[in-house]
Amino acid sequence: MVGRDASLDVRGEVGAIGSPAFVDLVGELRSFKLPSVDPYATAATGWMIKRGELTYKMRFKLDGDALEANNDVVVGKLQVAPSSGTDEVKRRIGLPLGLIALVKDGQGEIHANVPITGSIKDPKFHLGDAIWTAVKNVLTNIVKAPFRAIGRLFSHGDTTDALQGPSVAPVTFAAGSAVIAPDMEQHLVRVADFMRRTPYVNVALSPTSSGADADALKVEAVNARLREFQKANGLKADAKAVTKAYFKAQLPGVKPPKSVEARLAMLREREPAPERALEDLDRRRVDATRERLVSAEGIPAERLTAADARPVDTPPAANATGRVEFRVEARGD
Helix, strand or coil, X not given: CECCCEEEEEXXXXXXXXXXXXXXXXXXXXXEEHHHHXXXXXXXXXXXXXXXXXXXXXXXEEECCEEEEEEEEEEEEEEEEECCCCCHHHHHHCCCHHHHCCCCXXXXXXXXXXXXXXXXXXXXXXXXXXXXXXXXXHHHHHHHHHHCCCEEEECCCCCCCCEEEEEEEEEEECCCCCCCCHHHHHHHHHHHHHHHHCCCXXXXXXXXXXXXXXXXXXXXXXXXXXXXXXHHCXXXXXXXXXXXXXXXXXXXXXXXXXXXXXXXXXXXXXXXXXXXXXXXXXXXXXXXXXXXXXXXXXXXXXHEEECCCEEEECCCCCCCCEEEEEEEEECCC
16 A cells, blocks of 8 residues: 555566566556655645646566666646756656646546666666657656647747647737638638647737738728718718818818829828727727637637737737637646
8 A cells, every 4th residue: 555545566576686686567557646745745846736636557677787668648637837946857858747637538548658767787877868768758748739739838948848838829800800711710620620629728819900900090080071061061972072071171281192092092091009099909809709619619608718908919920910819828727
C-alpha cells in the first residue's frame, strides 16, 4: 500500500551480484492521489496539485548497458495551480503544466505512453534528461493534436524548442461587417470540433477592430448624412450635385474639390472616429460568432466566455482585418 488508498505491485528478476547487470521488472501503481505529494511536486515543478489521481504501469529492463523502459501513464481529474516557484515543467518541456492539464478526454483523463531507451555507458546518456526528453516528446504531441485543425501550438517554424502556447486562428470579417463568410463558417466548425475533443476547455471571445473597419464605418456615416441631406432638401439622386451642395453647406469656407471622389474623401477625413459604431460592431461580431457555435454546432453557451475588446489596430497593419480572437481557458468546474 502507498498512502491511504493506492497500491504498488512490482515483480521481476535481478541478476546476481558480480555478474553483468541485469534487471527485468514490471510494476503497477493504482489509484495514487497526487495531492499527497504536493509539497514535493510544488518544489520540483513549480505547480501545486489541487486534484488528480495517477495510474502507472511500467516495464523496465537493463541488460548489460542496454536500457529499455516503457511507461503507461493515466492521470485522472488533474487540477493544478501555479506556485511562486520556477515553472520547471515549462523550462523542461516548453509548456506550462496548467495547459497540459486542460487536454483531458471525456472522462477527464490524460493518457500517455513514455518509452525510454539508451545505453548507460554512453557518456551523453543521463537517465533524468532522457526521462524529461521522452515526456516532452509525448506531451507536446498530446497537447498539439487538438490544435492542428484550428491554429497552432508552436511558433518559429513549429520547432519544439520554441513552444509558445496555443494560438487559435481567429474569425475574420470584411471591413465594417459582422457577417460570417462561408470560409469562416468552416473554421468555426473546426473550432467546435476542437471544443468537443477538449471538454475541459472554455474559449473566451475577444473582438478586435481594424483601421479598415473605422474607415468603412466613416464611409457609412458620410453616405447616411448625404442621403438625409438629399431627402431634406428635395434634391435629385445626382451624386455630383448632392456632394457639392452638402460640401458647401457643411464647409462654407472651404472650396469643394472638383471630383465626387475627392469630395467624399475629404468628408471622410473630417469624420470623427466612430467609437460607438466600432463598439457596436465588436458586439455584433462576438454575438454572431457565439450564435454560430451555440445554435449551429451545439456548443454549450457557458463554455464561451466574453473577453474585453482590444484596441483598434492603429496604424493598421498591411493585412489587418477585424476579427474575433479565441483564448483557451480552463473550465471552472
